[in-house]
Amino acid sequence: MTSQPQPHGRVLIGKPGLDGHDRGAKFVARALRDDGFEVIYTGIRRSAEEIAAAAVQEDVDAVGLSLLSGAHNELFAAVLEALRNAKAEDIPVLGGGIIPEEDIPDLKRLGLRAVFTPGTPVEEILSAFRAAVEEHRKGRSV
Amino acid sequence: MSPGADTLLAGVREKDPRAIGRAISIVEDGGPLAASILAALEHPCCEAALVIGVTGPGGAGKSTLTQALIAHYRTEGRRIGVVAVDPSSTLSGGALLGDRIRMMRHALDEDVVIRSMATRGRAGGICAAAGAAVRVMAYSGCEIVLLETVGVGQAELAVVHLADLTALVLAPGLGDDVQAMKAGLIELVDAIVVNKGDQPAAQALLAEMQAVAAATHRAVFCTSASDGTGVAQLAAGLGELADTLRQSDRIALRRQAARSIEVMDWALELLRPELKAAVAALGPLSGEPQALARLAIARLKATEE
Ligand SMILES: Nc1nc2c(ncn2[C@@H]2O[C@H](COP(=O)(O)OP(=O)(O)O)[C@@H](O)[C@H]2O)c(=O)[nH]1
Ligand SMILES: [Mg+2]
Numbered sequence: 001m002t003s004q005p006q007p008h009g010r011v012l013i014g015k016p017g018l019d020g021h022d023r024g025a026k027f028v029a030r031a032l033r034d035d036g037f038e039v040i041y042t043g044i045r046r047s048a049e050e051i052a053a054a055a056v057q058e059d060v061d062a063v064g065l066s067l068l069s070g071a072h073n074e075l076f077a078a079v080l081e082a083l084r085n086a087k088a089e090d091i092p093v094l095g096g097g098i099i100p101e102e103d104i105p106d107l108k109r110l111g112l113r114a115v116f117t118p119g120t121p122v123e124e125i126l127s128a129f130r131a132a133v134e135e136h137r138k139g140r141s142v
Numbered sequence: 143m144s145p146g147a148d149t150l151l152a153g154v155r156e157k158d159p160r161a162i163g164r165a166i167s168i169v170e171d172g173g174p175l176a177a178s179i180l181a182a183l184e185h186p187c188c189e190a191a192l193v194i195g196v197t198g199p200g201g202a203g204k205s206t207l208t209q210a211l212i213a214h215y216r217t218e219g220r221r222i223g224v225v226a227v228d229p230s231s232t233l234s235g236g237a238l239l240g241d242r243i244r245m246m247r248h249a250l251d252e253d254v255v256i257r258s259m260a261t262r263g264r265a266g267g268i269c270a271a272a273g274a275a276v277r278v279m280a281y282s283g284c285e286i287v288l289l290e291t292v293g294v295g296q297a298e299l300a301v302v303h304l305a306d307l308t309a310l311v312l313a314p315g316l317g318d319d320v321q322a323m324k325a326g327l328i329e330l331v332d333a334i335v336v337n338k339g340d341q342p343a344a345q346a347l348l349a350e351m352q353a354v355a356a357a358t359h360r361a362v363f364c365t366s367a368s369d370g371t372g373v374a375q376l377a378a379g380l381g382e383l384a385d386t387l388r389q390s391d392r393i394a395l396r397r398q399a400a401r402s403i404e405v406m407d408w409a410l411e412l413l414r415p416e417l418k419a420a421v422a423a424l425g426p427l428s429g430e431p432q433a434l435a436r437l438a439i440a441r442l443k444a445t446e447e
Contacts, residue, residue: 034231057255
């Protein structure tokens with residue numbers, strides 16, 4: 001018998017779009033693991049639909065998206081829509097990448113729960129995921 | 143049965159991806175609805191599904207081969223499940239589950255149900271949770287469930303006992319520690335797959351494995367999972383093997399053995415919180431540890447009578 005700590009929850013880290021740089025995504029994935037999350041990583045260049053389908057199959061409590069390509073408005077919106085189409089709009093989506101400050105309010109209005117930029121401290125990212133997961137777990141019907 | 147479990151099970155039956163995902167989490171976490179869901183999974187369709195273990199060292203190509211087998215079975219129109227087990231970090235309890243990266247080709251195919259699972263610090267092993275996930279998939283109509291697990295570590299390897307038959311995936315160039323673990327793994331499996339057959343060094347490994355296989359009555363296959371070479375032969379070979387095992391009742395015997403492992407896992411899992419409370423109730427602990435453990439167990443039994 002062990003007394004290994006139990007995971008905080010399950011999260012999916014995805015990289016939509018065409019850019020192939022996944023250092024940021026992997027960094028966050030590892031930080032989440034080291035904080036006690038079960039992290040499903042889907043790899044680079046995924047379509048919004050693929051990310052939504054994986055999030056549903058893996059029954060995650062939050063989805064984190066990492067983007068560098070600049071097409072963040074469209075890609076984030078596409079993932080939110082794909083989740084809605086998969087009847088999974090309750091799963092919170094958090095996004096990070098090189099995102100201009102002025103775009104952040106719009107992204108939040110779109111439905112993104114949190115937006116991280118290269119300057120965001122990792123502790124802030126972790127606590128945003130913790131809060132998102134906890135809230136999602138509380139709100140679940142079954 | 144609670145209405146929540148009823149609705150969820152109906153959803154699983156109708157292949158609703160969300161219901162399947164939730165049902166697996168509930169049985170994995172042992173939540174309030176778990177008992178009713180687990181009871182419903184005792185269903186003939188769950189016995190009909192064939193469970194194929196895929197094990198071997200990290201980097202041998204298990205996930206890529208799983209992907210290739212999925213692609214093959216899909217051309218036959220079969221609905222497929224995959225449970226991919228990876229170790230949890232003992233320090234944080236977290237896990238990085240990356241097997242799915244190699245299987246994204248099937249992400250939009252609703253007849254391919256993929257689930258990543260971490261070993262977690264379970265009191266029992268992972269077989270209770272993995273076995274339940276396999277049955278949820280079977281209940282949703284999966285005819286074959288592939289169980290990927292890395293062939294190191296007791297917890298990870300225990301998963302192999304859930305499978306009706308298991309293939310060991312090896313590849314050239316994986317190093318000396320793999321060499322050392324090979325013999326132990328070969329004992330546990332029915333077939334040996336030399337993967338990365340496109341690499342020249344695979345030929346020597348294949349020759350070595352053919353010699354081992356001749357001595358131990360294992361089937362040997364050579365694949366190149368990344369381009370699909372040899373995968374149809376492997377699938378056919380596994381199918382024949384399953385038929386042979388079924389005819390000789392070996393699959394029935396293995397399932398009985400798997401049941402006893404799952405029951406033991408659940409027993410430990412369910413007992414752990416009670417034991418923990420009983421130990422805590424002893425108060426400040428000083429003295430001989432084993433005697434104290436016996437005392438805690440004795441008191442626990444006494445409260446139940
Ligand atoms: N050359 C070659 N590489 C392969 C083959 N199968 C898998 N790989 C590569 O081997 C690496 C590990 O594969 P993966 O499926 O993740 O291995 P696992 O850790 O056993 O699940 C990846 O980079 C794959 O692309 C193959 O048949 N040939
Ligand atoms: Mg793998």
